[in-house]
Amino acid sequence: MITSIVVDDEEQGRNTLCKLIRKYCADLQVMAVAESASAALDAIERHHPDLVFLDVEMQETSGLELLGSFEHPSFDVIFVTAHERYAVPALRHAAFDFLLKPVASLDLITAVKRYRQRQRPPLATTKQRDTQSDTRAPQQLALPTQEGFVFVDINEISHCKAVSNYTEVHMLTGRTITSSRTLLEFERLLEGSGFVRVHQSGLINLRYVRKFRRGKGRGGIIVMHDGSEIDVAQRRRDHFLEQFARL
Numbered sequence: 198m199i200t201s202i203v204v205d206d207e208e209q210g211r212n213t214l215c216k217l218i219r220k221y222c223a224d225l226q227v228m229a230v231a232e233s234a235s236a237a238l239d240a241i242e243r244h245h246p247d248l249v250f251l252d253v254e255m256q257e258t259s260g261l262e263l264l265g266s267f268e269h270p271s272f273d274v275i276f277v278t279a280h281e282r283y284a285v286p287a288l289r290h291a292a293f294d295f296l297l298k299p300v301a302s303l304d305l306i307t308a309v310k311r312y313r314q315r316q317r318p319p320l321a322t323t324k325q326r327d328t329q330s331d332t333r334a335p336q337q338l339a340l341p342t343q344e345g346f347v348f349v350d351i352n353e354i355s356h357c358k359a360v361s362n363y364t365e366v367h368m369l370t371g372r373t374i375t376s377s378r379t380l381l382e383f384e385r386l387l388e389g390s391g392f393v394r395v396h397q398s399g400l401i402n403l404r405y406v407r408k409f410r411r412g413k414g415r416g417g418i419i420v421m422h423d424g425s426e427i428d429v430a431q432r433r434r435d436h437f438l439e440q441f442a443r444l
Contacts, residue, residue: 199313202244203230204237204260205252205277214250214277214300221302221442222309234258238266246272248293248312253278264292275308303409306442338386340366340376347374351390355405355421357383359398367425369405393440395419399427403444 201218205211211230218225228244231237234257241249251260251274264274279298294308338354340347349368358365359380366374366383376383384394391403401419408420409429416429419437429437 199225199248199309199316200228200244200246201225201248201250202228202237202240202246203250204232204234204240204255204263205230205250206232206255206257207252208232210252210277210298214305217300217302217305221306221438223442224313225309234260234263237263241272247316248272249274250277250296251275253280273312275312301409301411302438303406303441306438310442310444340374341378342374342376347376349374351387352402352404354387354392355402355423356425356427357392357400358427367423369422371423391444393437395427395429395433395437397430399429401427403441406441409438 203211203214203218205214211232215227215230218227225248228246229240231240234255237249237251240246249272251264253260253276260276260278264270273293275294275296276292277296277298277300293312296304296308336350336352338349338351340349349366353369355367355369357380358367360375362377362379364376364378364380364383366376368374378386380394380398380400384392384400387400392400393403394400395416401421405422406419407422410418410420416431416434416437419427419429421427
């Protein structure tokens with residue numbers, strides 16, 4: 198369990214971030230919330246957190262000044278602010294990461310995941326991967342096409358797109374294979390292998406998600422590693438974010 202403290206002089210900012218943490222970061226425990234630098238100092242001394250989510254602009258003392266008061270901090274910091282201009286000063290203060298308000302779910306998930314991976318011992322990581330590989334679906338998949346069967350490694354599939362009763366399988370190499378299987382069949386075959394259905398016509402490999410953009414009146418848009426943009430259905434958005442957080 199990763200212990201944390203949320204520091205923000207705006208109640209809405211504190212509440213919003215805590216809500217996102219509870220929903221998408223199950224292994225992150227918020228030990229305390231603080232509305233000022235002085236309250237943050239007390240909370241840090243009392244709880245000795247692993248991670249502090251720290252607002253930059255606060256009325257009494259800024260987050261940068263607060264962090265600067267520690268010669269050798271025993272915790273890591275993720276700065277949270279509405280102003281992108283603070284990104285460089287934050288990194289100069291050796292902040293672990295930097296989130297812009299309003300905080301996007303995927304940005305928070307990604308930052309916490311990076312922190313978790315850095316904290317995890319290499320040996321434990323190796324064992325975990327070995328355990329996962331034992332229970333994962335078969336690595337090879339046979340794709341029926343007009344010319345016959347094409348065998349691919351499922352870890353090299355970026356995403357799948359439904360086209361009528363066929364499915365376009367997009368590979369990391371840039372190759373696109375048109376298969377006579379439906380997207381529903383691919384969803385069932387790839388279950389448990391890191392793939393998530395995000396739209397009626399879209400199935401993605403979570404490993405190759407690069408960015409998530411929120412959209413008005415819809416679930417948003419996922420940008421894959423190669424720049425491909427895939428719509429997210431509003432009713433599938435939360436499921437996508439929850440699965441991405443568990444990866």
